[in-house]
Amino acid sequence: MTVISSEKDPEALTLTFVAEFNAPVDRVWQIWEDPRQLERWWGPPGWPATFDAHDVTPGGRASYYMTGPEGEKAPGWWHFTEVDAPTRLAFDDGFANENGEPDESMPVTKIAVTLEPAGSDASGTGAADGSARTRMTTVNTFESLEQLEQLVAMGMEDGMRLAMAQIDELLAA
C-alpha cells in the first residue's frame, strides 16, 4: 500500500491523506484533470461517478452524478477555487438536486490536492528508467461536526464499508 500517512484532526475537522504513486507528477495530474480517468476512481465501490462537465480552471465547475446499485442517482458538483497545473488543485465538493443545481441544505467539503515529486527522483518529471514517484497530499476540510455526521450518514456509507472490506481482502491476500 502506498498510503504514507493519514492524519485526523477532530478539532479542526480535517483529514490529511498522503499517498505516493509510481508515476510522474504530470501523469498523476491527469487522473484529476481528465474526467474519464477521474470516473475510474472517484466514486465509492457500487457508486461509480460520471462527470458530465469538468472545467478545471480557477472558478470553473464540475458536474457529476454517482449511480447506486439500484440505479439511483446522487448528483454532485465541484467548484474549483485553485488550479495550478500540474501540482495544485483545490475545490469545493457538494451535492446537487435533480436539476444539477447546488443543494444549499447539504454539506460542502473543501478538498485541496498537492502533487509533488517523491522518492529518489527529485525532478519528478520522469526518470529515464520510469522510476518517478509522486506524493499526493489531500486535505479534506469539513464545515462542522453536524455536516460530517450528515455526510457519513448518507448513501456514501455503504460504499465506504464495502471499500473497507475490499481493502481487507487485498491485504489478506
Next chain:
Amino acid sequence: MVTRLSDDETDAVFRALADPTRRDILRRAIRQEQSISALAERYEMSFAAVQKHVAVLERAAIIEKQRRGKEQIVRARLETLARATELLGEFEALWRERTLRIEELLADPADPASETTPTRPTEKGHP
C-alpha cells in the same frame, strides 16, 4: 442510516466499559476533568492499577489524558472528539480505497483515456 463504529472499535469500547471501575472513572471524567492521582485516592487499588484502567479507556478513545505539571489529567472525549475521529475515519477509508483504484489506473498499460471516449492529448505526461 446510523453510523456504527467498526467492529474493532466497538470491541474496544465495550471492553473498556465492561469494568465497574472504568465506568466510574468515565462518569467522573464526564462531569469534570480528573487527575489520575485524585482518582487513585478514590479506589482501593494502586496508582499503577488506576493508570492501567485509564489507559484502556484512552485506547478506546473514550477519554483523553493530558500532562499538566506533575499531574496527569483525564478528560472525557465522548460527545465530540471521539465522534469526529470516527467520522473522519470513514473518509480515511474512502481515500485508502481510492488510492488503490488510482494505483490500478496508473498501472494500466492501455491508454486510460482511450477506452470510453475520444482521446485528449496526453503527451505532457510522457517526457
